Amino acid sequence: xxxxFPQVLTIAGTDSGGGAGVMADLKTMQARHVFGTAVIVAVxxxxxxxxxxxxxxxxxxxxxxFASLAADLKxxxxxTGMLADAEHVHAVVANxxxxxxxPVIVDPxxxxxxxxxxxxxxxxxxxxxxxxxxxxxVTPNLPEAEQLTGLTISDEAGMVAAGQALQQLGAKNVIxxxxxxxxxxxxxDFVLLADGSAFWLSAPRTDTVRTHGTGDTxxxxxxxxxxxxxxxxxxxxxxxxxxxxTIAATIQVGHGHGPLNHWATPSTEVTSDDAKI
Numbered sequence: 001x002x003x004x005f006p007q008v009l010t011i012a013g014t015d016s017g018g019g020a021g022v023m024a025d026l027k028t029m030q031a032r033h034v035f036g037t038a039v040i041v042a043v044x045x046x047x048x049x050x051x052x053x054x055x056x057x058x059x060x061x062x063x064x065x066f067a068s069l070a071a072d073l074k075x076x077x078x079x080t081g082m083l084a085d086a087e088h089v090h091a092v093v094a095n096x097x098x099x100x101x102x103p104v105i106v107d108p109x110x111x112x113x114x115x116x117x118x119x120x121x122x123x124x125x126x127x128x129x130x131x132x133x134x135x136x137x138v139t140p141n142l143p144e145a146e147q148l149t150g151l152t153i154s155d156e157a158g159m160v161a162a163g164q165a166l167q168q169l170g171a172k173n174v175i176x177x178x179x180x181x182x183x184x185x186x187x188x189d190f191v192l193l194a195d196g197s198a199f200w201l202s203a204p205r206t207d208t209v210r211t212h213g214t215g216d217t218x219x220x221x222x223x224x225x226x227x228x229x230x231x232x233x234x235x236x237x238x239x240x241x242x243x244x245x246t247i248a249a250t251i252q253v254g255h256g257h258g259p260l261n262h263w264a265t266p267s268t269e270v271t272s273d274d275a276k277i
Contacts, residue, residue, distance in 0.1 A: 003074035006034040006227040009101055010220060011092055012081025012109070013042035013054065013118065019259030020046070020113070020213035021081055025220040027262040032224035032242070037073060039065040041092065042084045048212060048254025050114030056084040059091040066095040075101040076227035079219045080131065082109045085120040093130045103136035103226045106171070107219035108144050113212045113257040124148065133170030137232075139219045140166070141177045156190070156200075160277050163192035173232055179214065187244070190275065191236055198275035201237065203244040203267065210250045210258035217260055218243040241266035 010025035018024075022038045029036030041062060044054040069075060078101040083089045096104060108127050110119045119127070128148050132138055140162075142153050149165040151158060153176075163174040172194040179187050189201045221242045225235035245267040246260035253259050 006224075007037060007073050007075050008034050008223050008227045009037045009039065009069065009075045009078035010081060010223075011039045011041060011078060011083075012216070013044050013084070014040060015044055015046045015213070017047035017212075017254065017259070019048065019253070019257075020216050024213035024216040024260070024262070025079065025081065028217050028220035028242075029224050031262050032221055032228075034224040034227050036220075037069055037075065039069070039092075039095075041088050042082055044082075046112070048256035048258050050256065051112045051116035051118070054084070054118070056088050059087060062088065062091050063095060066099060069101075070099045075099075077102040077105070077223045079105040079107060079223040081107050081216055081219070082118045083123070083127070083131075084118070086123040086126040089123050089126040089131055093134065096134050103223075104134050105219050105223050105226070106131055106135040106138045107215050108132075108138065108140050108148060109215065110144050110147060128169060132166065135171040136226075137173040137175065137219075137222060137236075138166055138171040139175045139177060139215065139222070141179060141215060145176050156188075159190040160192075160198070160275065163190055163198070164277070167192060173236075175218075175236060177215065177218070179211075189240060191233075192275075192277070193232060198277050199233075200273045200275050201240045201270055202273070203240060203270045206248045206250070208247065208250050209256070210253075210260070211247055212257040212259050214243055214247065214260065217246055217262070237270065237272060238266060241268070241270045244270055
């Protein structure tokens with residue numbers, strides 16, 4: 001019976017303000033009833049107003065964190081977040097190849113909500129060429145999808161093209177998050193699955209600046225659901241419904257881009273429509 005309980009892993013940076021990164025991931029994992037663990041790649045000085053500073057940990061310590069988890073726990077799914085630079089992306093890739101930690105959800109974090117760069121410019125190619133091919137699911141927002149594919153995304157056709165391009169880079173399943181799209185009433189995401197099927201997920205927008213950690217929360221929820229054995233499409237829909245609710249059920253913390261409400265119950269307002277590709 002040892003290690004029977006679902007265990008998951010976040011590989012990312014901390015957020016001293018508690019709203020994003022490893023902190024948001026662990027809160028989400030706890031809320032979704034799995035046991036969360038972490039490999040810390042970087043430490044940030046951060047609050048709702050922005051990122052004041054950060055420092056990446058020595059790669060030797062990253063290797064040791066992976067080894068420690070592999071020696072004792074049974075990780076059923078894992079996710080990546082802030083990976084800092086090419087050297088640290090290389091280190092994470094090597095460890096994901098060394099250990100079987102189940103499905104790999106890649107959240108290709110590049111820019112913080114306040115605008116600070118969380119991935120060195122020269123590391124984008126490393127993420128694209130080394131990490132994306134390991135991804136069971138990749139979850140970029142529109143700017144991240146543009147960076148990874150070299151495409152300009154200005155409409156739904158562009159989101160579909162980016163999803164197909166990311167599959168061609170090696171990702172099995174793709175979620176293109178449409179939160180940056182200039183759609184006033186709906187937040188619409190494009191989902192392309194490994195079997196070639198596709199669908200759109202839509203949810204009503206909430207007029208709020210308290211959206212810090214949305215990408216972390218969605219990918220962490222997806223990681224949790226897959227670890228519990230949910231089918232891919234169901235897990236993705238649950239993650240969208242959960243992050244929608246965490247934004248809508250706002251809590252008042254901080255003076256800037258505030259955090260989400262990780263106590264929220266998944267929203268029933270998310271709709272799914274088949275996509276033609």
